[in-house]
Amino acid sequence: MQRAGALAERTRPLxxxxxxxxTIQLIGNRTTVLLLREAFxxxxxxxxxxRRVGVTEAVASQRLRELVSAGVLAKQPYREPGQRTRYEYxxxxxxxxxxxxxxxxxxxxxEHTAGGGPRINHxxxxxxxxxxxxxxxxxxxxxxxxxxxxSGLARSAE
Numbered sequence: 001m002q003r004a005g006a007l008a009e010r011t012r013p014l015x016x017x018x019x020x021x022x023t024i025q026l027i028g029n030r031t032t033v034l035l036l037r038e039a040f041x042x043x044x045x046x047x048x049x050x051r052r053v054g055v056t057e058a059v060a061s062q063r064l065r066e067l068v069s070a071g072v073l074a075k076q077p078y079r080e081p082g083q084r085t086r087y088e089y090x091x092x093x094x095x096x097x098x099x100x101x102x103x104x105x106x107x108x109x110x111e112h113t114a115g116g117g118p119r120i121n122h123x124x125x126x127x128x129x130x131x132x133x134x135x136x137x138x139x140x141x142x143x144x145x146x147x148x149x150x151s152g153l154a155r156s157a158e
Contacts, residue, residue, distance in 0.1 A: 001144075001147075027072075027098070027101075031055050031063050032063045035063055036098060036102055039090075040102055046086070071095075072091070073090065073092060075089060103120055103129060103131050133146060
């Protein structure tokens with residue numbers, strides 16, 4: 001991956017100015033990623049999410065609160081007959097936009113870690129799904145042709 005601009009001149013880290021850093025701050029821990037995985041698998045209810053991820057209710061509650069606050073999940077009320085109103089957690093458009101990231105993590109983990117894992121296949125034809133970098137013109141872009149441009153690349157020392 002190439003970066004545009006004079007990188008050697010930058011003397012301070014991008015920190016919150018970097019979209020990768022901001023994303024990792026939001027979803028960069030095991031529990032959050034596993035909660036997202038379960039949301040993509042169709043789990044929506046708190047008890048089910050806690051059980052499937054295998055974390056404490058307190059930890060799940062905190063991470064779900066963060067995902068709701070960030071607009072990745074939305075809380076929707078539901079009520080079982082004779083029970084109080086409770087909430088389920090559903091993916092928002094921003095949450096669904098994380099699907100390629102979750103698929104890429106699963107793909108990488110299956111291929112590059114011990115133990116393998118399930119493959120993700122296209123329900124329409126049964127073929128394996130692969131996450132690739134593709135430009136707006138439809139070309140698959142190899143790593144050496146990726147060019148990072150835009151704001152935040154050339155910052156002056158302060």
